[in-house]
Amino acid sequence: MTALKPAFPAPGHDHDRCTAEGIEHAERICADRSQNLTPIRRQVLRALLSSHRPLGAYEVIDELARVMPRPAPITVYRALDFLMQNGLVHRIESRNAFLACGREHDDASAVAFLICECCGSVGEIPATAVAQSLSDAARQTGFTPKLSVVEITGVCGHCQST
Amino acid sequence: MTALKPAFPAPGHDHDRCTAEGIEHAERICADRSQNLTPIRRQVLRALLSSHRPLGAYEVIDELARVMPRPAPITVYRALDFLMQNGLVHRIESRNAFLACGREHDDASAVAFLICECCGSVGEIPATAVAQSLSDAARQTGFTPKLSVVEITGVCGHCQST
DNA sequence: CGGAATTCATAAGCTAGCTTACTTTATTCC
DNA sequence: GGAATAAAGTAAGCTAGCTTATGAATTCCG
Numbered sequence: 001m002t003a004l005k006p007a008f009p010a011p012g013h014d015h016d017r018c019t020a021e022g023i024e025h026a027e028r029i030c031a032d033r034s035q036n037l038t039p040i041r042r043q044v045l046r047a048l049l050s051s052h053r054p055l056g057a058y059e060v061i062d063e064l065a066r067v068m069p070r071p072a073p074i075t076v077y078r079a080l081d082f083l084m085q086n087g088l089v090h091r092i093e094s095r096n097a098f099l100a101c102g103r104e105h106d107d108a109s110a111v112a113f114l115i116c117e118c119c120g121s122v123g124e125i126p127a128t129a130v131a132q133s134l135s136d137a138a139r140q141t142g143f144t145p146k147l148s149v150v151e152i153t154g155v156c157g158h159c160q161s162t
Numbered sequence: 163m164t165a166l167k168p169a170f171p172a173p174g175h176d177h178d179r180c181t182a183e184g185i186e187h188a189e190r191i192c193a194d195r196s197q198n199l200t201p202i203r204r205q206v207l208r209a210l211l212s213s214h215r216p217l218g219a220y221e222v223i224d225e226l227a228r229v230m231p232r233p234a235p236i237t238v239y240r241a242l243d244f245l246m247q248n249g250l251v252h253r254i255e256s257r258n259a260f261l262a263c264g265r266e267h268d269d270a271s272a273v274a275f276l277i278c279e280c281c282g283s284v285g286e287i288p289a290t291a292v293a294q295s296l297s298d299a300a301r302q303t304g305f306t307p308k309l310s311v312v313e314i315t316g317v318c319g320h321c322q323s324t
Numbered sequence: 325c326g327g328a329a330t331t332c333a334t335a336a337g338c339t340a341g342c343t344t345a346c347t348t349t350a351t352t353c354c
Numbered sequence: 355g356g357a358a359t360a361a362a363g364t365a366a367g368c369t370a371g372c373t374t375a376t377g378a379a380t381t382c383c384g
Contacts, residue, residue: 007303038331058370075332077372093256094311096371112296114305125299130292134274134314137287141169142319143276149256151311152296157304200361220340237362239342258341 007123022049044079053120054097094151112150118159169285184211206241215282216259274312280321
């Protein structure tokens, strides 16, 4: 097996640890921006982090329901909005779902999502160059790009070797 | 104004004509494949062609309702499936909507969609090179890509000059 | 203290995307 | 003619994504 770039979480990795790190990271970001990472927002983020795959809003609700009184949809949507605004969560358009953001890339850089149709997990790869060339091509048609959605479905390395 | 690549339909173009061409094209494709372009399928395609923007399934139903007894959802979903299978219609994932396929590109080539958030129209640009480089990057992580979704929202040339 | 802003709870509802299940109607082809 | 296939009609329903509206709790801050 060749060395793989670590876009995907290894199957046996320490889940709790990386969840905890995600939360810590969020704390820092919010502190920096003097934003309020409230318990609910933290719970929603935790649910996304510990699943390591995109969750629909109702899946998030189901997760939260396991550790607290079942929240109303509006509650998690508000939390998700907050998390997205602060770059802690991505929306996966092709799934109407939400994914805790990998922390390897900085805010501005474009990302492409690799969605494994086998295990459902999602990797992120930097797509800055690609986004640039797409953006250039788009501009040549007179189009001014704002938001790019680059989502690739396929089969991840872990599932292939199984 | 600089010359623009014709990714978007010009605002004042002959709508009926390009719709008719789209239908003709579909007839040919279906004939070649000995597929059956039935009246309903044709109507659905016509609705998409003449709107020049992605329509949700229910919008298609509304369109059809203007020229025939209102079809049930299942009816248009069946027609849409057929049209997609024959490469006549794209699905815009980020919108849960459907778009009559531009006929400039061949089947295999990848396409990026430019979605104007102002007028709602959609342009297509070839994204073969981009898709290739994305695909390569993905493979380096051990991921085997199958289907790429590249959808860019922004503002089209026509809306900008207004 | 008192007003403003933030955050969340509660309740209710809408819509649209999509499906299941079953029947009816051509059409084809032997 | 009669079986087999393809296409469409009919009916019903589910779910999940997302919103509107309103009021309570908390905190901030002057």
